[in-house]
Amino acid sequence: MRADIHNHTCHFSPDAKMTPDELINAAIANGIDVAGITEHYEYDNPDPEDTVQTFDIDEYNLRFEEWKRSCPPPLKLLKGIEFGYQSHIVPVIDRIAKSNDFDIVILSNHLFRGRDVYFLGDHYKDTSKIERHNEYINVMAEMCEKCSGYDVAAHFDYINRYNTDKEEYLLYDDCPKAFDRFFEALISKNKCLEINTRSVYKAYMKGSSIIMPDRKIIERYLAMGGELISLGSDSHTPDTLGIYFDDMYEYLRAIGVTELCYFEKRQPVTFGI
Numbered sequence: 295m296r297a298d299i300h301n302h303t304c305h306f307s308p309d310a311k312m313t314p315d316e317l318i319n320a321a322i323a324n325g326i327d328v329a330g331i332t333e334h335y336e337y338d339n340p341d342p343e344d345t346v347q348t349f350d351i352d353e354y355n356l357r358f359e360e361w362k363r364s365c366p367p368p369l370k371l372l373k374g375i376e377f378g379y380q381s382h383i384v385p386v387i388d389r390i391a392k393s394n395d396f397d398i399v400i401l402s403n404h405l406f407r408g409r410d411v412y413f414l415g416d417h418y419k420d421t422s423k424i425e426r427h428n429e430y431i432n433v434m435a436e437m438c439e440k441c442s443g444y445d446v447a448a449h450f451d452y453i454n455r456y457n458t459d460k461e462e463y464l465l466y467d468d469c470p471k472a473f474d475r476f477f478e479a480l481i482s483k484n485k486c487l488e489i490n491t492r493s494v495y496k497a498y499m500k501g502s503s504i505i506m507p508d509r510k511i512i513e514r515y516l517a518m519g520g521e522l523i524s525l526g527s528d529s530h531t532p533d534t535l536g537i538y539f540d541d542m543y544e545y546l547r548a549i550g551v552t553e554l555c556y557f558e559k560r561q562p563v564t565f566g567i
């Protein structure tokens with residue numbers, strides 16, 4: 295069983311180059327049983343370079359019904375959204391999440407000091423690694439504490455995804471208090487931790503010697519009582535659907551993860567790995 299519940303199409307995510315048909319075909323070709331479309335919704339995006347903003351959700355709801363009709367069984371296509379977090383837009387996120395019939399609501403922190411990490415370049419160089427990691431994970435924690443209408447906290451390792459230093463890693467030991475605060479928020483609200491395989495893929499493409507997330511991060515989540523984990527390839531093109539899922543299954547099993555989940559009508563559905 296494979297559920298890839300974090301993906302984007304070019305219809306509503308301007309940074310994606312994949313049509314829904316291409317996504318469906320790629321999911322089938324890669325042995326995916328459950329595919330989620332989670333279009334970007336970056337309300338009040340402060341980054342001047344970022345083309346990702348908001349979209350017409352009524353239009354998305356209509357179009358998704360068409361996409362679902364064209365999806366051949368047994369592939370299950372789920373309707374989601376990925377909100378970019380900022381503290382002042384919590385009411386917007388919770389209102390939109392509540393007033394639409396999404397299957398999956400993903401929350402993401404794409405920003406570091408007002409810039410999308412994607413466009414950050416070397417601007418971060420005036421901060422230390424520990425400072426960046428601590429600050430970023432604390433915002434993840436705040437996001438999970440302040441919002442309520444979500445299911446999944448996405449790509450906790452986004453802060454390093456586009457880092458030009460290929461040997462810089464996000465470790466649990468960089469900011470254990472921030473990680474514990476983040477996990478406490480997720481677990482107390484029965485929300486899900488995403489393991490993002492686009493981050494793995496990007497680390498591989500950079501030539502990093504370590505490409506998997508720090509096992510201590512996942513071990514600590516489990517030790518604190520975390521039960522919900524989802525996988526997302528965060529695909530923007532058809533060639534990465536389900537990428538690194540086989541390796542990740544092996545990696546997670548060795549850490550002691552026995553179940554993953556996806557969301558349907560906002561309810562977690564777990565399955566063994």
Ligand SMILES: [Zn+2]
Pocket residue numbers: 376402404448449
């Ligand atoms: Zn994202």
Ligand SMILES: [Zn+2]
Pocket residue numbers: 300301302376528
């Ligand atoms: Zn995404």
